[in-house]
Amino acid sequence: xxxxxxxxxxxxxxxxxxxxxxxxxxxxxxxxxxxxxxxxxxxxxxxxxxxxxxxxxxxxxxxxxxxxxxxxxxxxxxxxxxxxxxxxxxxxxxxxxxxxxxxxxxxxxxxxxxxxxx
Amino acid sequence: xxxxxxxxxxxxxxxxxxxxxxxxxxxxxxxxxxxxxxxxxxxxxxxxxxxxxxxxxxxxxxxxxxxxxxxxxxxxxxxxxxxxxxxxxxxxxxxxxxxxxxxxxxxxx
Numbered sequence: 001x002x003x004x005x006x007x008x009x010x011x012x013x014x015x016x017x018x019x020x021x022x023x024x025x026x027x028x029x030x031x032x033x034x035x036x037x038x039x040x041x042x043x044x045x046x047x048x049x050x051x052x053x054x055x056x057x058x059x060x061x062x063x064x065x066x067x068x069x070x071x072x073x074x075x076x077x078x079x080x081x082x083x084x085x086x087x088x089x090x091x092x093x094x095x096x097x098x099x100x101x102x103x104x105x106x107x108x109x110x111x112x113x114x115x116x117x118x
Numbered sequence: 119x120x121x122x123x124x125x126x127x128x129x130x131x132x133x134x135x136x137x138x139x140x141x142x143x144x145x146x147x148x149x150x151x152x153x154x155x156x157x158x159x160x161x162x163x164x165x166x167x168x169x170x171x172x173x174x175x176x177x178x179x180x181x182x183x184x185x186x187x188x189x190x191x192x193x194x195x196x197x198x199x200x201x202x203x204x205x206x207x208x209x210x211x212x213x214x215x216x217x218x219x220x221x222x223x224x225x226x227x
Contacts, residue, residue, distance in 0.1 A: 004161075034215075041126065043206065043219040044162070093161050107215065109154075109161035 002028045004096050006110035013084055014118055021079045021113045023094030029074035030096035034107060035067075038091040050077055084117045091115075121145045124207055124218030133227050137194040141207035141218045144188065148209035148216075151183050153192045156204045156220065165205075166192070197225045 003026040013019050023033060032051050036044040048064075050056040050071035058064045068080040077096075081088055091114050095107040124141045131137055139153075150169055154162035166181040168174045168190075174181045182191040190209075194201055204220040 006161075032213075041219075043124075043217040046214070046216075049214075091159070095161075106164060106167070109163070111161045112159065114159065 002026075002096075002098070002106075002108040004030075004094065004108045004110040006092075006094055006113050008113060009111060010114045010116075012116045012118065015085050016083055018080055018082045019084055019115060021081075021092055021094075021115075023077045023079070023096070023110050025075045025096040025108070028096075028098050028108075030077075030098060031074065032097045033071055033077040034095045034097070035069060035077075035079050036093045036095065038093060038112075044093060047079075081115065084115070086117045089115055089117045119144055121216050122207065122209055122218045125221055126219050128222040128224060130224045130226060131197055133197060133199060133225055135197050135225075137192075137197050137201070137223060137225075139192040139194075139205050139207070139221050139223070141190050141209075142188055143190070143209055145209070145211060145216075146185075146188070147211040150210040151181070151190050152208040152210070152215070153179075153181055154206045154208060154217075156206060158203075162206055197223075199225050199227050201225050 005024045007022045035047045038044045047062045048056045048058045050069045056069035071077040093112040095109045122143045152167040153165045156162045171183050171185045178195045180193040202224045204222045206220040207218040
């Protein structure tokens with residue numbers, strides 16, 4: 001099956017610093033990648049959708065200047081949490097979809113990145 | 119009101135039991151219905167997806183969709199300790215996926 005990797009899997013940073021998380025599709029080209037955030041005992045909340053070569057579309061309530069998303073190639077998307085604060089501590093999960101279209105196309109999820117901001 | 123409602127559990131069952139997991143939804147635009155399994159500190163893994171009302175079976179798993187009642191279910195037969203995980207229902211409309219909160223399942227040997 002399709003594999004999506006994330007790096008790092010776990011990061012601890014000081015408040016005010018920036019953290020970059022990478023999401024890679026290893027064996028397929030992802031025209032669309034999604035970034036989710038999951039707090040303990042809560043569901044995945046979509047933060048933004050990114051298409052290769054274009055600006056990301058952010059969900060309501062997600063600060064685009066704080067969560068910078070870059071989807072520069074068909075296999076790599078990055079999420080940068082700028083000026084991180086303790087309330088940004090969460091489990092960040094990316095997913096990738098191979099093609100776009102009217103029918104359902106499966107999203108393949110990465111293993112997640114646990115961010116802890118001190 | 120949330121678009122997707124799912125009982126968070128936890129749900130504890132003995133090994134070999136039949137497990138029933140359910141979700142209700144309010145958005146009639148949802149077209150695809152999925153069930154994901156998520157182990158602790160891991161990303162979700164797709165178990166099954168369905169498009170129409172009715173049943174879909176895959177091994178020990180059966181997904182059921184009732185669009186008229188806006189209700190979906192996942193049944194697990196002969197449950198195993200390895201099935202212990204959080205199960206998330208998810209629904210898709212216009213390429214956007216909305217997840218339930220997940221039900222934590224524990225299968226006790």
